[in-house]
Amino acid sequence: MSVDTSAAVRSHEENWQPVLELAVEEVFEIMLGCRVRPTSKAEHQAGGEFTAMVGLAGALCGVLSVCCDAQTASRLARRMLGDIVESEEQVSDALGEICNMVAGNFKNKLAGMDGRCMLSVPTVISGGEYEFRSLTDGDTLDVCVLFEGAPVAVQLALHG
């Protein structure tokens, strides 16, 4: 008998949705000093001017992304670093770091992942005219939170 232990199946069986929500909440609270709660993605569509991505490889395979509009990305960066944030590069760095911490915090909360899942260095896309699509074929977990009233969308797209 074979047992399917793919990430997509495990995400269903172990219900990873609340784990991802907690990972997001903790990063916002600890690093940004801001309490956030998951909200409806349908009601709050995050603008896509900034998208940060971190790849996951190994026992857990996929892409974690954090997406928001430019003004929100700038406010996130200022919340992390204060008024020294001046350039778009610093804003990208901040969003990439948030994405990196959410991905790390999430995988650290999963049982049995000890050292078997690696994270890539973050990549950040900025601009108005692009579409972000991960070529994953498994489950997708979505968390949308409001940061100072603006939506920030976190998505974990898993390989099957």
Place this chain on the structure above:
Amino acid sequence: MMRKIVERSLRQAGIDLEKVVEAANGAEALGALRENKVDLILCDINMPVMDGLEFVRQIGTVANAKGVPIVMITTEGSESHVVQALSAGARGYIRKPFTPDQVKEHVVPVLGKKL
């Protein structure tokens, strides 16, 4: 970005920073250590070019860095990463996300009298 946040956390924790030398990856950090004498090394694990574990393993080749305490600050929270980092020579391990208090808690003991 993270380097600035760590610097701010150290200052918030009351640690006096006379000079901060930054590097974007392990290879750059080895070069910076050849040029500068420091009291403390803070580094991530996930870095381009040369990761933090390799950097810590190679640090013994830099005369300036001998005996300088190393504290890892990283999203890699698994026991195996902690063991690898400590085996390679790190003296402390801080998981992201972190608070300034956590930075203080791990950095102050390794700095000892230099604080």
